[in-house]
Amino acid sequence: MTEKNVEIAIIGAGVVGLATALRLASDGREVLLIDPNEPGSGASFGNAGTLAEYACMPVGNPAVLRALPKLLLDADSPFSLRWTALLHLAPWLLRFVRQSLPAATHANAVAMAGLLADSLPAWEEMAAEANAGDLLRRNGCLYLYCRPSDLAGGASSRALRAEFGVHQKVLDAREVAVLEPNLPPVTGGGLFFPDSMNLTDPALLMRRLLDAAIQRGVAVERATVSSLKADSAGVALGGAGLNVRAKKVVIAAGAFSRPLAAQAGDRIPLETERGYHLEFATPAPVLTRPVCPVDLGFYMTPMAGRLRVAGTVELGRQAAPPNPRRLALLDRGVRQFFPALGQPSSKWLGFRPSLPDSRPVIGPSPGNPDIIYAFGHGHLGLTLAAVTARLVGDLIADRRPNSERLAPFAAGRF
Ligand SMILES: Cc1cc2nc3c(=O)[nH]c(=O)nc-3n(C[C@H](O)[C@H](O)[C@H](O)COP(=O)(O)OP(=O)(O)OC[C@H]3O[C@@H](n4cnc5c(N)ncnc54)[C@H](O)[C@@H]3O)c2cc1C
Structure with missing residues (x-):
């Protein structure tokens, strides 16, 4: 096998790897994208499709911490645990608990709000480059509260978002009905994020990013x-049928990045939050924007020709098979709103790459500036892919003083 020499190799062709490849190729870099699977077929394929610029509240926060024992003990809660993985997950869970205390939560929110503020402009720029503007819809996103007490319970999240200038508007039941007339009446009202965007087809966006990257000279290796x-x-990269030498390597292998970072000498507490989706064919759209019944922990997102119901968290390892109980939970949940839906047309399990502080790892390995990390985006990888690509591009081009911007996402923080 002959050795392939490249300027930059990117490991992983999910949305983060694809966006980074396109960004670097647009900067005139020589890029090789390496992935054994169809590009964009991992977590980036099956998500809820929201570009959630408002979502600065970390997953670990005081409200989740208070509810954690109840949530974890209930196999049908939106945040559940596969008990067979408990021993493996214990160190991650301990860190998660510490990161859910008030001061850590606030620090994590500040870090995320900084990234999220640039997320939508970065996507608009990237979508234009990838000829994918038609796949982005700016129609806001709606949270639903089934009980009035749930709306009251969200006061601290609203205050936090307000601190970062996120536009949000509390709606009464009548205003919710005006926005989404096909929903049954919701007694608790809603919360509307008017600036938020969503994708009409995540898989098609992945295809367009790949095509645009290839057009700009990016090579793809299936390995x-x-x-x-x-x-x-x-850096030398090896594997079955693979022998690559690169001046720089970007690790963007999503939930599978941990062992690669370990080979670079970095112990990063990356685990996965497993999530599911169901899709239902809808001859006419039943919603006009993503809608999230907050207590159920999923989004109902209208996509081309279908409704996708995606979300909930199941802590566990990648290797465990899909849990039919979690899919049944989504099925029951969506039928509270749309009882006449037919049978699901597709079922999916995916792996969010999750750090206990809800912040991704973006930036160089502390021991080697030629190894750059871009993974661990948890619930927000789709939202943050374009801005991550921009940061990695700036870092490689030494374009802007990045160290301060990247400090909250440094690999050395653990
Ligand atoms: C149910 C659910 C709903 C979600 N909803 C949203 C949402 O609405 N909005 C949002 O912003 N985010 C959402 N997310 C999160 C988002 O989907 C992920 O954060 C994002 O897709 C991660 O992208 P990635 O490129 O890092 O990883 P992936 O898309 O998983 O890509 C990683 C790639 O790396 C490859 N790879 C792995 N190991 C290797 C290796 N050793 N060598 C080469 N290649 C390798 C894999 O084959 C894969 O293609 C959701 C996630 C889930 C599960």
């Missing part, structure tokens, strides 16, 4: 990177 070794001349 699994299993070894990563750095020396003074760059």
Whole structure:
């Protein structure tokens, strides 16, 4: 097998790897994108499709911490645990608990709000580059509260978002009905995020990003990177049928990035929050924007020709099979709003790449500036992919003083 020499190799062709490849190619870099699977077929395929610029509240926060024992003990809660994985997950869970205390939550929210503020402009720019503007819809996003007490319970989240200038508007039941007339009456009212955007088809966006990247010269290699070794001349990547030498490597392998970072000498507490989706064919759209019944922990997102119901968290390892109980939970949940839906046309399990502080890892390995991390975006990888690509592009081009901007996302923080 001959050795392939490239300027930049990107490991992983999910939305983060694809966006980064396009960004770097637009900067004139030579890029090789490596992934054993169809590009964009991982978590980036099946998500809820929201570009959620408002979502600065970390997953770990005081309200979740208070509810955690109840949530984890109830297999049908929106935040559940596969008990067989408890021992493996214990160190992550301990960190998650610490990150859910008030001061840590606030620090994590500040960090995320900084990234999220640039997320939509970055996507608009990238969508234009990828000829994908038609797949982005700016129609806001709606939270629903089934009980009035749920709306009251969200006061601290609203205050936090207000602190960062997020536009949000509390709605009464009548105003919710005006926005989404096909919903049954909701007694608790809603919360509207008018600036938020969504995708009409995440898989098609992945295709357009890939096509645009290839048009700009990005090469794609179908292989699994299993070894990563750095020396003074760059980084060598190996695997079955793979022998690549790159000046720089970007690790963007989503929930599978941990062992690659470990080979670079960095112990990063990356785990996965498993999530599910169901899709239902809808000859005419039943909603006009993503709608999230907050207590159920999923989004109902209108997509081309279908309604996608995506979300909930199941802590557990990647290898465990899909849990039919979690899919049944989504099915029951969506029928509270749309009882006449037919049978689901597709079922899906995906792996959010999650850090206990809800912040991604973006930036160089502390031990080697030629290895750059871009993973761990948790619930917000779609939202943050374009802005992450911009940061990685700036870092590689040494365009802006990045160290302060990237400090909250440094690999060395653990
Ligand atoms: C149910 C659900 C709903 C969600 N909803 C939203 C939402 O509405 N909005 C939002 O912003 N985010 C959402 N997310 C989160 C979002 O989907 C993820 O954060 C994002 O897709 C992660 O992208 P990624 O590129 O890091 O990972 P992935 O898309 O998983 O891509 C990683 C790629 O790396 C490849 N890979 C792995 N190991 C190797 C290796 N050793 N060598 C080479 N390649 C490798 C994989 O094959 C894969 O293609 C949701 C997630 C889930 C599960």
